[in-house]
Amino acid sequence: MLSVAAVVVAFVLLLILSSVKILREYQRAVVFLFGRFQAVKGPGIFILVPVIQQMVRIDLRTVVMAVPPQDVISRDNVSVKVNAVIYFRVIDPEKAVIQVENAHEATSQLAQTTLRSVLGRHELDEMLGARDKLNQDIQLILDQHTDAWGIKVANVEIKQVDLDEGMIRAIAKQAEAERQRRAKVINAEGELQASEKLMQAAQTLMQQPQSIQLRYLQTLVEVAGDRTSTVVFPLPLDLIEPLLAKARPRE
Template sequence: MIISYLTPLVLLLLLLAAAIRILPEYKRGVVFFLGRFQAVKGPGLVIIIPGIQKMEVVDLRIITLDVPEQDVISQDNVTVKVNAVLYFRVMDPQKAIINVENFVNATSQLAQTTLRSVLGKHELDEMLSERDKLNNDIQEILDVQTEDWGIKVANVEIKHVDLDESMIRAIARQAEAERERRAKVIHAEGEYQASQKLLDASEVLSKNPAAIQLRYLQTLNDMGNKNASTIVFPIPMDLIDSFKKFADKKD
């Protein structure tokens, strides 16, 4: 007789345990009534009628998803291996459950194809130097395509762009050649500026013969101060002019 009383009580307790759900603040429950969408419930206490109602729980926190390593052929025909990390969250639980079978797997597959598509339109130098721009381009494309799934893509970060050894050596040679080119350009610019200054100085000296004579004497003084075995005999410019005039008359 006691068992006959306990059996309904146990069944009632089991029914209540199956019917009562408690959802935390960061979760929502998508409730279906006889297979049809009824409402989005939560957080807090949610009562479900077993066998008639069914609830799918969705986490609203930001989900971190690693995009597996992808083989990408750049626009300049360089094969690289690229992986990334994706941050997204569910904004509309109803769409995330009804419009797509598994929104996490669907977002992962879409991120892989988008990563290959976007990076394949750029050259290797752009992948290495303009990573922020590429992150924004991928994020915008994913955000538009996942809007129907009730998902908001918050951020995309390219983690690694791996090259093979031959390509690394080629990039090193290219960087060395670029440094040599810049050094030659800087040296040529210095030579040009020095020649320009010498031209300006010659124009100034040519306007005043006394300045030329002073420069001549300064040069002799500089040569005399050095420990050199060369002996310099200064010859007046007037004497040279006299020799020139004498040679002209003789001719």
């Protein structure tokens, strides 16, 4: 009799211990009563009646999921490989259990198809230079679709855009051509500014004849200072014109 009672007591204690559930702060339990949804419990301690009640444990922490490299053809017909990383978490445990079989796998597959779809509508330059906008567009689309699964997509980051060797060389040539174009434009702008300054200086000298004489003397000093055997003495036109007028034959 004592052995039977001990077995019964041990069974009851084991049953009670198995009924006690403890969940951490970041965990929730979706409880079913005879297969029907009953409640979401946790965190902390609660009693789960064996056989009658079942539970599915859900983690509410943010999940970092890497999206495998995807073959994408851009709008300008450039083939690239793009990989990304998404950050999401469960905000509604009931939906994450009832509405989808495997929330993590479903989110991963949706992220892959969305990545190809969104990037395929943009050109290569946008993929390389406008990642913030593309990240936001992908995040909004994923968040809208995963809302029915009780999942919140917090962020999407495009990690790398891989190009083939031929495209890399073409981009390098394009960048070199762009640098040469800018250099020519800057040089032309400098020539234009210099010509405008020379024109302003010429107009100022024409208004002040004394300034022309001073410039003439300064030029002579500069020529005489050079180490050369030839010295050029320019003559003002106002001295030469009377002589030229006398030398012209009269009509």
